[in-house]
Amino acid sequence: xxxxxxxxxxxxxxxxxxxxxxxxxxxxxxxxxxxxxxxxxxxxxxxxxxxxxxxxxxxxxxxxxxxxxxxxxxxxxxxxxxxxxxxxxxxxxxxxxxxxxxxxxxxxx
Numbered sequence: 716x717x718x719x720x721x722x723x724x725x726x727x728x729x730x731x732x733x734x735x736x737x738x739x740x741x742x743x744x745x746x747x748x749x750x751x752x753x754x755x756x757x758x759x760x761x762x763x764x765x766x767x768x769x770x771x772x773x774x775x776x777x778x779x780x781x782x783x784x785x786x787x788x789x790x791x792x793x794x795x796x797x798x799x800x801x802x803x804x805x806x807x808x809x810x811x812x813x814x815x816x817x818x819x820x821x822x823x824x
Contacts, residue, residue, distance in 0.1 A: 742769070742812040759786055769812040770805065777801040
């Protein structure tokens with residue numbers, strides 16, 4: 716029987732040993748390929764920096780909405796009509812700019 720530390724080390728090795736690849740298309744139609752190391756803390760920073768300009772542009776066009784984004788979690792505080800307008804545009808822009816899909820069933824009101 717394996718010890719807990721051996722099991723955890725095996726899981727860690729599988730995750731850290733896996734390279735991730737991301738292909739995205741920017742708002743100008745240029746395809747970019749990014750790769751990173753699963754488990755690398757900088758991957759989170761790289762993802763956040765990639766999506767920040769697109770999210771920021773949408774929020775600038777909706778001054779009645781306040782919000783925050785932590786990686787792929789986006790929070791919107793606004794009257795429902797304004798929040799829905801922002802989210803509809805955000806879904807479109809993220810798809811156009813980065814080929815990312817918002818998971819609408821995960822939305823909470």
